[in-house]
Amino acid sequence: MQRLVLLAYGWLIAPALACAGAAVPNARALGIAEAMLGYCAKADPAAVAQQQGRIKELVGDASRKSLAEVRHRAGYRQAYDS
Secondary structure: OHHHHHHHHHHHHHHHHHOOOOOOOOHHHHHHHHHHHHHHHHHOHHHHHHHHHHHHHHHOOOOHHHHHHHHOOHHHHHHHHO
């Protein structure tokens, strides 16, 4: 019986472990941060490096594919355009 419970537990946490290193940033937060970067580039070029650092922290280890998916979400577009 214990083996069955352990097997069931393993099946439940396996997807979480597979995605543990591929954290995807919040679409709204990324949209706001990248919109601010675009604004800073025009208004305050000295602040660009600082904003890029914040975006790197937000993005973390996310793959290019997952970032592209985030950027196509409605939440990202709304935040970026606001």
